[in-house]
Each structure stands twice: as structure tokens, then as C-alpha cells.
Amino acid sequence: MELQQMRYVIAVAEEKNFTRAAERCLVVQSALSHQIARLERELGAKLFDRTSRRVELTPAGEAFLPEARQSVEAAERARAEVTAAAGEVRGRLAIGAIPTVGAVDLAASLRDFTARHPQVQISLRMGASGDHIDQIRQGTMDVAFLGLPPGVQPTGVRGVELARGELVALMAPGHPLAEARGLDLQGLADQVFVDFPAGSAGRAQSDQAFAAVGVQRRVAFEVMAVDFFARLIRQGLCIGLLPASIVSEFPDLCAVELRDPPTRVEHLVWSPRRPTPAAAAYLSGLGVADEQLLSSPGRR
The missing domain is CATH 3.40.190.290 (D-Maltodextrin-Binding Protein; domain 2)
Structure with missing residues (x-):
């Protein structure tokens, strides 16, 4: 079982399409399909149900996906931690934001972060607060800016009130x-x-x-x-x-x-697990102290 095979499974699960997954992974579709079929043979179970119109995870695929994500994340984190120890922040940083962020100049924060850490690959997704919270819990997003009604606290994540x-x-x-x-x-x-x-x-x-x-x-x-x-x-x-x-x-x-x-109420939230070096560096740039990174949600 190889990390690249896991990356292919994650891409197909998220894109729900082998062609788009191959384009995302920068490989030809036949190579991606071959590697997934090889993995399925090794596991002794089908991971995807394929029809002419859609691709869906099987129950085995549903069980495999979160473990694959954790394995890929662990490998990428290990690589990022090594480079951070050498004084350079690398890796990926996935940010989510509502369309009406007002407490932070989001574009300026991305400009400043990129200037400090040019080797980090940033992705930004605009969307609903609930979707961002789900993606942080799943490990597919690092940091998110939310807007919630008073009295509603984001659960399953760490964060501060902005x-x-x-x-x-x-x-x-x-x-x-x-x-x-x-x-x-x-x-x-x-x-x-x-x-x-x-x-x-x-x-x-x-x-x-x-x-x-x-x-x-x-x-x-x-x-x-x-x-x-x-x-x-x-x-x-x-x-x-x-x-x-x-x-x-x-x-x-x-x-x-x-x-x-x-x-x-605007909130800044991140994973309950220890942030990656890139996420920690971005949060630090927004004024989040080191001791807050693993603390319970609170006000800022």
C-alpha cells in the first residue's frame, strides 16, 4: 500500500469522477485507475461503485477514506515538521472563509503570509460556516473564518472569537x-x-x-x-x-x-489536533498565541 494510491483514492472520493481526479493529481486516468484497482486487489475489497454517470464510495471505501486521509496528512506533516525544524515553513495551508469576513483583512493576511513563507501552497475556499467546520473536523481544512449567531459556539474545533x-x-x-x-x-x-x-x-x-x-x-x-x-x-x-x-x-x-x-459573531477556528507548521505560522500572524493553539475555544 502506497501513499500515492491513498492520494488517488482521496481525489476520486472528493471529485466523484476518475477523469477530474486524474487531472487534479496530474496523471493520466489509466494510471490512476490502475493504481486504485491494484490497491483494491491488495485490500480484497472494492472501494468504489462505478457507473457511467457517477462514482460512489462502497462501505469498504467509506471505512478506508478517513484512514487514508490521516495517513497522507501524517506523512505531509512529518515532511513539514522536518523543514520547519530547519527554519523553513513548507507544506499546504487550506483556509475557509465566509463571504462577509469583516474582522480581518483576509486578502492582506494572505499577502503577508505569502511574503513570509513563499514555500507554502495556499488554497482558499469561500462558503458556509457549517461546511467549513465539517471540513476542519475531517482534516481537509486547516483554518476557517466563521460567522455565527450569538450564543452558537462551533463544536469539534478550537478557536477564538474575533x-x-x-x-x-x-x-x-x-x-x-x-x-x-x-x-x-x-x-x-x-x-x-x-x-x-x-x-x-x-x-x-x-x-x-x-x-x-x-x-x-x-x-x-x-x-x-x-x-x-x-x-x-x-x-x-x-x-x-x-x-x-x-x-x-x-x-x-x-x-x-x-x-x-x-x-x-465572527470566529477564527482550527483543528483540535496540533496545527501543522503552516497553520501555526498563519494563526501566529493573526495574533493567536502559542498557548491558544491547543486550548479550549474562547474569546479574543
Whole structure:
């Protein structure tokens, strides 16, 4: 059993396609398929069910995948630890972030980290807080920036609280409420909204706030990209609620403060296991102290 075979299994499991997995691993598909078939013969079990339309893990594959990930991670960590001991940080750094990070200048943090550690391969995935937490637990992500409703703590990860902030109503300049003062959520009851998908943490904070005042609003547009939020609002199709910390990115739109705004808490989280040298270096650059890396989640 070889590490490269495990990498191929991980790639196929994540891509659910042999062709895409081969492209990701920079090999021809026949070579990847041959190595996986060889591994299956050695294990005495099929790892994948293949049809003309999809590829799915078998029960044996489901059992093998987390162990393969741990083995590959351990090998990569060992290599990274050796180079770190020699004074050079190498390896990979997978970062997740919500689209509305406001407590940290994410792009600037990546620029600074790359300047200090040019040998680290960085990947960034934008998405929902819940997905990022799952990926950190699974070991496929190192660090993530989350936005959660007050009182909700990320579980199964370590982390610090970055900031708390209020949401404001964002609308087009010609909107009848654009110049309103002292507006509350009741006053938005008849509006059409754009928001994050139902069930996401980014949506929950607004849903909870409206439910608390007995308002059932209409969310006609569910999107993940904040820029598309703004485009829909700009066309007069809807209004939206976004953190006050990021609305300066849309100077052509009107931000209206609310008397009873939804609030959200930004968190920085990482694996409960000891961070890789690359992850530890990135967290250190964000002001996370060494003793916090293995401590229980807390406030910053």
C-alpha cells in the first residue's frame, strides 16, 4: 500500500469522477485507475461503485477514506515538521472563509503570509460556516473564518472569537426607506429580501431576529456571493441585511441602521489536533498565541 494510491483514492472520493481526479493529481486516468484497482486487489475489497454517470464510495471505501486521509496528512506533516525544524515553513495551508469576513483583512493576511513563507501552497475556499467546520473536523481544512449567531459556539474545533457586529439594511438609493431613521425590523415586514441560503449560519441570524419580533419576511433570492447581493439590490429587486463592517464596499448603496438589528459573531477556528507548521505560522500572524493553539475555544 502506497501513499500515492491513498492520494488517488482521496481525489476520486472528493471529485466523484476518475477523469477530474486524474487531472487534479496530474496523471493520466489509466494510471490512476490502475493504481486504485491494484490497491483494491491488495485490500480484497472494492472501494468504489462505478457507473457511467457517477462514482460512489462502497462501505469498504467509506471505512478506508478517513484512514487514508490521516495517513497522507501524517506523512505531509512529518515532511513539514522536518523543514520547519530547519527554519523553513513548507507544506499546504487550506483556509475557509465566509463571504462577509469583516474582522480581518483576509486578502492582506494572505499577502503577508505569502511574503513570509513563499514555500507554502495556499488554497482558499469561500462558503458556509457549517461546511467549513465539517471540513476542519475531517482534516481537509486547516483554518476557517466563521460567522455565527450569538450564543452558537462551533463544536469539534478550537478557536477564538474575533468580533461581534450588527447587521444593517442595504438598499438602492431610490428606495422609499433609503433615508429612513430609527427603522426597526417590523418596518421591513413588507419588503422583498435577498439573503444567504436557508439553513446556513449566515441566514440564521436574520431569521432568528425577525422571528423574535413576529415578522415573517419574504426571501425571494438566496445567493452566496455578496457581490451578487449588491447587484440584485442595485436593480431595485430587493433589500438585504449585511454586516455593518463590510457595507463600505458598496458605496453606491444606502446602509440604513436598525433599532433592533440582527447580530453575528465572527470566529477564527482550527483543528483540535496540533496545527501543522503552516497553520501555526498563519494563526501566529493573526495574533493567536502559542498557548491558544491547543486550548479550549474562547474569546479574543
